[in-house]
Amino acid sequence: xxxxxxxxxxxxxxxxxxxxxxxxxxxxxxxxxxxxxxxxxxxxxxxxxxxxxxxxxxxxxxxxxxxxxxxxxxxxxxxxxxxxxxxxxxxxxxxxxxxxxxxxxxxxxxxxxxxxxxxxxxxxxxxxxxxxxxxxxxxxxxxxxxxxxxxxxxxxxxxxxxxxxxxxxxxxxxxxxxxxxxxxxxxxxxxxxxxxxxxxxxxxxxxxxxxxxxxxxxxxxxxxxxxxxxxxxxxxxxxxxxxxxxxxxxxxxxxxxxxxxxxxxxxxxxxxxxxxxxxxxxxxxxxxxxxxxxxxxxxxxxxxxxxxxxxxxxxxxxxxxxxxxxxxxxxxxxxxxxxxxxxxxxxxxxxxxxxxxxxxxxxxxxxxxxxxxxxxxxxxxxxxxxxxxxxxxxxxxxxxxxxxxxxxxxxxxxxxxxxxxxxx
RNA sequence: GGAGAGGUGCUGGAGUGGUCGAACAGGGCUGCCUGCUAAGCAGUUAUACUGGCAAAACCGGUAUCGGGGGUUCGAAUCCCCCCCUCUCCGCCA
Numbered sequence: 201x202x203x204x205x206x207x208x209x210x211x212x213x214x215x216x217x218x219x220x221x222x223x224x225x226x227x228x229x230x231x232x233x234x235x236x237x238x239x240x241x242x243x244x245x246x247x248x249x250x251x252x253x254x255x256x257x258x259x260x261x262x263x264x265x266x267x268x269x270x271x272x273x274x275x276x277x278x279x280x281x282x283x284x285x286x287x288x289x290x291x292x293x294x295x296x297x298x299x300x301x302x303x304x305x306x307x308x309x310x311x312x313x314x315x316x317x318x319x320x321x322x323x324x325x326x327x328x329x330x331x332x333x334x335x336x337x338x339x340x341x342x343x344x345x346x347x348x349x350x351x352x353x354x355x356x357x358x359x360x361x362x363x364x365x366x367x368x369x370x371x372x373x374x375x376x377x378x379x380x381x382x383x384x385x386x387x388x389x390x391x392x393x394x395x396x397x398x399x400x401x402x403x404x405x406x407x408x409x410x411x412x413x414x415x416x417x418x419x420x421x422x423x424x425x426x427x428x429x430x431x432x433x434x435x436x437x438x439x440x441x442x443x444x445x446x447x448x449x450x451x452x453x454x455x456x457x458x459x460x461x462x463x464x465x466x467x468x469x470x471x472x473x474x475x476x477x478x479x480x481x482x483x484x485x486x487x488x489x490x491x492x493x494x495x496x497x498x499x500x501x502x503x504x505x506x507x508x509x510x511x512x513x514x515x516x517x518x519x520x521x522x523x524x525x526x527x528x529x530x531x532x533x534x535x536x537x538x539x540x541x542x543x544x545x546x547x548x549x550x551x552x553x554x555x556x557x558x559x560x561x562x563x564x565x566x567x568x569x570x571x572x573x574x575x576x577x578x579x580x581x582x583x584x585x586x587x588x589x590x591x592x593x594x595x596x597x598x599x600x601x602x603x604x605x606x607x608x609x610x611x612x613x614x615x616x617x618x619x620x621x622x623x624x
Numbered sequence: 625g626g627a628g629a630g631g632u633g634c635u636g637g638a639g640u641g642g643u644c645g646a647a648c649a650g651g652g653c654u655g656c657c658u659g660c661u662a663a664g665c666a667g668u669u670a671u672a673c674u675g676g677c678a679a680a681a682c683c684g685g686u687a688u689c690g691g692g693g694g695u696u697c698g699a700a701u702c703c704c705c706c707c708c709u710c711u712c713c714g715c716c717a
Contacts, residue, residue: 241674245686252686255698259642262697272697279697572653574671 201408201562202303204234204296217306220313220523230299237292244285251278301411305558307523308495308532314522320535321522326506327515329539334601338542339592340473343369345603347624349474360471361463361478363588367624368615372594372607373481375614376587377456380483380508384584388504390454390485395434397457398425403437406563408529408555415464418478427460431484432581437563439488443574444567450489450497454584457482474592475547481587487580488565491557494578495532498554502534505550505584511610514593515539517546531556536585538593549589552582 207214207230218225254275258268312321343349348369354362365373384390401424404410409417409429418427428434435455444451459482470476485504489497502518509516521533530553537546557576560566567577598606605621612619 238674241686245674248686251698255642258697262642268697275697 201300201558202306203557203561204230204300207231207303208234214306218303220307220311221304221526222315222524223304225303226299227303230296230303233292233296233299237289237296240285240289240292244282244289247278247282247285251275251282254278298411304528305531305555307526308554308556310495310520311526311532312520312522315524317522317525319522320525321520323518323520323534325515325517326510327513327539329515330541330597332541332599332601336541336596336599337603338473339595342595342599342603342605343474343592345623346605346621348372348621358478361476363474363477365591368618368621369591371615371618372611372621373587373591375611376590377481377483379511379611379614380584380587381454381456383508383511384454384483384485384504388452388454388507390452390504393435393438393453393455395428395431395438395455395457397428397434397460399428399433399437400424401426403433403440403563406437406440407433407559408562409433412528416462418460418462428457429461430459430581430583431455431457431482432486435484435486436559436565436579436581439565440563442565444488444565444577446490446567446569449567449577450487450493453486455484455486457484474588477588480589483584483587485552485582485584488567489578489580490567490569491575491578494554494556494580497578498532498534498552498580501580501582502536502552505536505552505582508585508590509536509538509549512590512594512608513610514590514597514608516549527551527553529553529555529558531558534582536583538589539597540593541596541599547589549593550583550585553580555579555581 202214207227211227211231215227218227254271258271258275261268261271312319314320337345340349340351344351346369348365348367350364350366354364357364381392385392398420401410404417404426417429420426434457435453438453439451458479460479461477463476463478466476474480485501487497487501506516506518516536516538519535519537521530521535526533533551533553535548536550536552538549539545540547556578559579560576565577565579566574568574594608594611595605598608600606603623607615607618607621
């Protein structure tokens with residue numbers, strides 16, 4: 201959510217930056233509603249002032265034993281008018297908020313301008329694609345033949361876009377979770393948290409998932425609970441409504457959670473395999489930082505996520521998303537894309553974003569600066585990294601001619617020293 | 625799920641219809657005092673929106689005592705609904 205006052209005072213800039221994102225946003229409607237709202241507020245405040253004054257007089261007269269029925273009748277009228285003004289105000293507020301809530305964050309000046317992913321900018325690349333002297337299989341064929349992946353049974357249990365891992369497949373998934381958490385806590389200094397896997401609508405509003413993206417979420421019927429689409433939601437909301445001290449910043453958290461996404465609107469996309477699932481595991485990184493530090497923190501957060509891929513020896517590149525390809529709440533996003541031999545291209549495995557104060561304003565997360573002033577802090581997060589996609593990337597990149605898969609060295613201590621996954 | 629207790633400012637904690645943005649204490653800040661420390665004395669100490677202003681300072685207004693609604697001329701205080709915390713019972717991994 202943007203600051204209403206900022207929009208009002210920088211309308212041209214806001215218009216320009218939103219144009220870079222593409223899409224239509226109700227800026228003019230917002231301004232009109234805001235002006236109307238203001239005039240109604242002014243009137244209702246004036247009426248309240250009158251009521252307060254008159255009521256005080258009545259109190260005094262009554263204590264002196266005077267009759268006050270005439271004054272009371274008058275105040276009653278005032279109250280009636282206030283009530284109608286308030287109804288008007290509420291309607292305007294709703295209109296104003298629905299505009300405000302539908303406007304995305306403004307892209308940072310350093311974000312490349314463009315309408316779709318073709319305008320994303322490659323920042324750097326690490327490692328090299330493995331070369332095979334045999335036709336490489338994709339992770340589905342590998343996983344099925346190794347007996348570590350069972351999609352038919354998963355479909356029976358739940359449906360399409362679910363998976364069942366078995367034996368070393370399940371073990372490797374668990375190993376990846378532990379490996380990533382260890383790296384982020386021990387090497388990168390993040391505090392590990394294990395949050396609820398469901399969150400209420402207030403929390404989802406705070407991160408910007410609601411109200412606009414309700415269709416992407418699974419909601420638990422007859423409750424206000426949603427399955428979290430990412431750990432970003434519960435972890436960012438840890439400090440919802442709080443005021444932190446400047447000295448405690450930055451605060452850095454890492455969390456493992458499963459993630460649940462309806463994937464509405466992605467019918468026919470990535471239907472094969474584990475790339476796009478209704479449920480997947482992820483280790484997330486979340487930071488609460490001072491505004492002046494947030495872009496440096498985005499760089500280091502991205503490096504922290506990259507470190508995982510480097511330790512696993514997976515070839516990847518870092519993309520700066522362009523204005524048209526960024527998520528709703530983000531001011532700047534780097535995607536990490538890992539090499540997938542079966543597709544002969546890079547696929548997203550992590551997304552690292554600086555939200556500036558966009559989420560902090562929605563979730564009301566502030567900090568007290570050294571001069572005692574309260575202001576919104578900046579939030580960031582990034583996948584550190586997606587477990588499911590790492591799992592399949594390892595299968596594809598480390599496959600052998602005989603269909604077995606070499607376990608990356610960094611992962612072996614987490615798999616009882618196992619060096620190779622063979623047919624089970 | 626049943627019964628009960630409670631949710632007030634940075635903290636503790638008063639306050640059962642008007643003079644309450646809220647006693648009192650603690651903490652914080654400013655000044656005085658002081659060889660140093662401790663103590664003492666005086667003052668000060670919320671947030672949001674909004675009017676005056678180009679802006680800040682400042683002055684004024686409105687709102688805020690878990691959230692929402694109601695009663696009333698007037699609500700922290702009365703009534704209703706909801707949320708959260710605690711205790712006991714039931715159920716349960």
